[in-house]
Amino acid sequence: MTLDNNKRNPSNITSSEIAPKELFENRRLILKATSLIAASGLIPFPVLGNATTTPLPSGSKIIGIKKTAYGAEEKLTKYEEVTTYNNYYEFGTSKSDPAEHSKQFKPRPWTISIEGAVKKPKTIDIETLMKLAPLEERIYRMRCVEAWSMVIPWVGLPLASLIRWAEPTGNAKYIEFISANDPLTMPGARVPILDWPYVEGLRMDEANHPLTLLAVGLYGEVLPNQNGAPVRLVVPWKYGFKGAKAITKIRFVEKMPLTTWAKSGPNEYGFFANVNPNVDHPRWTQSSERRIGSGLFAGRIKTQMFNGYAEVGQLYAGMDLKQYF
Helix, strand or coil: CCEECCCCCHHHCCCCCCCCHHHHHHHHHHHHHHHHHHHCCCCCCCCCCCCCCCCCCCCCEECCCEECCCCCCCCCCCHHHHHHCCCCHHHCCCCCHHHHHCCCCCCCCCEEEEEECECCCEEEEHHHHCCCCCCEEEEEEEECCCCEEEEEEEEEEEHHHHHHHHCECCCCCEEEEEECCCCCCCHHHHCCCCCCCCEEEEEHHHHCCCCCEEEEEECCEECCHHHCCCCEEECCCEEHHHCCCCEEEEEEECCCCCCHHHHHCCCCCCCCCECCCCCCECCECCCEEEECCCCCCCCCEECCHHHHCHHHHHHHCCCCCCCCC
């Protein structure tokens, strides 16, 4: 899989829902200036690190993407909104913090360690990962536990492709994902808001489901730092916090891993985190959601069970999804 470092050409954008590239480039200039101010220590999260390091530009196109029918009928959330409204606490707790404070994070070169119940521990670099299976564009709905949602055209490969390559043993019942933890380039990780590094997990049948994606891009381009570069997990029927970003380790384990948010708030964030309109978060309703970009006065929409991906229901046959939330 090759990467074209040419800037995104607005003439190639076919959806009216995608923000013009010129608008986003103007925002980049603003954020670059903000980064310089941050380095001077004038904002709460100063951006440190090697100022001469230039990571692979987030505007780099990914060549040879296979288009799929996933979400073809959906109205996309604008590119600018997808890349500037994020939860990524390693870069800060405000929605704008990841875009503003992730400039010095370096997503390449990058390797992922494969550990635990596998035939042989090994590592895989991001370029090899991108060649394990044809890269696909899948338009998925993303539902946040805070009751807002987006529709994003992810680019990635099925997690099942990596699982086959990793060769787990029969003892592997769960997969644990560990995210990057670099306080030098991740200012939020200097603050003990959560128990770093960020840890997430899936049951093996969830991980092998065809909908489960390892995303390496969005809108046909390499993932921006603020969206989880260089590789993140996307499980569209679960709340967004299940999507581990900047994955550095994947462990195959026998017992259910203690995940970061389940550890931080066990009465609020369960391991399964399936989108369920019938089980409210203690502080937010889950029966409806606000679609980002729908307008200030647009009404809320009804949340669907499993975020509308009903085909995954068979994974939880016989389970009490109020108990196992």
